[in-house]
Amino acid sequence: MHGDPTDLNNEGAPEPRWEWYRSFLHVAQAGSLSAAARALGLSQPTLGRHIDQLEATLGLRLFTRSPEGFAPTDAGQALLPYAATLATTAAALRRTASGARGGPDGGLRGAVRISASEVMGVEVLPPILAALQRMHPLLKLELVLSNQADDLLRREADIAVRMFRPVQQALLVRRVGAVELGLFAHADYLDARGTPLSVAQLGGHALVGYGQESDFIRGLRRQLPDFAWDRFVFRADSDLAQLAAIRAGLGIGVCQASLAARDARLMRLLPQQFAPRLDTWIAMHGDLRHSSGCQAVFDALADGLAQYLACQPG
Structure with missing residues (x-):
């Protein structure tokens, strides 16, 4: 999921970037763009673009926006476990790769x-x-x-x-x-x-x-x-x-x-x-x-x- 966002999957639909899912997961967990941006070290506009791009690519509304923050919609709730699995797998990949290099x-x-x-x-x-x-x-x-x-x-x-x-x-x-x-x-x-x-x-x-x-x-x-x-x-x-x-x-x-x-x-x-x-x-x-x-x-x-x-x- 690290290719160009216009890459197509087997069904001909654009394939979302992994970082969009990561941003989606953090916003859902934090409840706001500002808190998620601090956790990820990104700017709020960048994080907002990730959410907009993911929603546009999937054709789904993932959050309801209000002055109180971002709350996942039913569609967003359904995607959360899968986004969490992607994050877990990515972390495991990093750990495995770091160990495979070996020390000097x-x-x-x-x-x-x-x-x-x-x-x-x-x-x-x-x-x-x-x-x-x-x-x-x-x-x-x-x-x-x-x-x-x-x-x-x-x-x-x-x-x-x-x-x-x-x-x-x-x-x-x-x-x-x-x-x-x-x-x-x-x-x-x-x-x-x-x-x-x-x-x-x-x-x-x-x-x-x-x-x-x-x-x-x-x-x-x-x-x-x-x-x-x-x-x-x-x-x-x-x-x-x-x-x-x-x-x-x-x-x-x-x-x-x-x-x-x-x-x-x-x-x-x-x-x-x-x-x-x-x-x-x-x-x-x-x-x-x-x-x-x-x-x-x-x-x-x-x-x-x-x-x-x-x-x-x-």
Whole structure:
């Protein structure tokens, strides 16, 4: 899509330029020409021409214009997922091309995009990635913090750390161990409120928990009926926010045992009654098996996470 805009596709219609789709995507996401222009480093008139040219070429009205900004029409909404896929593919092409060039000394270079949960991405992976980057200074690492499963098949990420086994056949997967979860509270909280000696006694304590339910949360409630939404004194869908609340002494919450082991003031509660384990996997698209950069990141994550998971009870 980088040819002349008058190039014709197989049906004889003009083929829109890729940059027009990129501009369309950014305007739809930002809601205005000015914000999208700043994000892309373009002028507003240039961005406006891109939108006008795309609409003229497609024969569709993609936005309704108003003083409040640009809102996608029904036709625009229908095109958005495809424009997002084009952007994702273009980014993957750039990462792959940058890695294929290799460094001046034959070392690893290029960019590798990693997807991981908030807690893994903030608390666990940075030391692993720092050690890898010291070994390969030209290697660039992109980290996406998300509790959602990024679609590796569509190359939204090159490598993903997941707490479940990916099932797509096109992926290369490796199990690196299991994360043990437990109930933890800060010592200051327990000094002030006492230590629960049974699951039933949790009902009398301040609990740190979720804002919205998930499959994992529903399973958790079956194990801990008193660990319920209406009992929480602090609610957050962010695992990092929950962890910060536990560390601050707000109450009792769920934490990774390996992570809690780093802080002597975080105390484990009821380990015999509550110690679920979540399998941890690393996944990579099969097409990247010949990418030396992706393979190096994949192996470093596997080794580093295996060491991290070894530092937990049992």
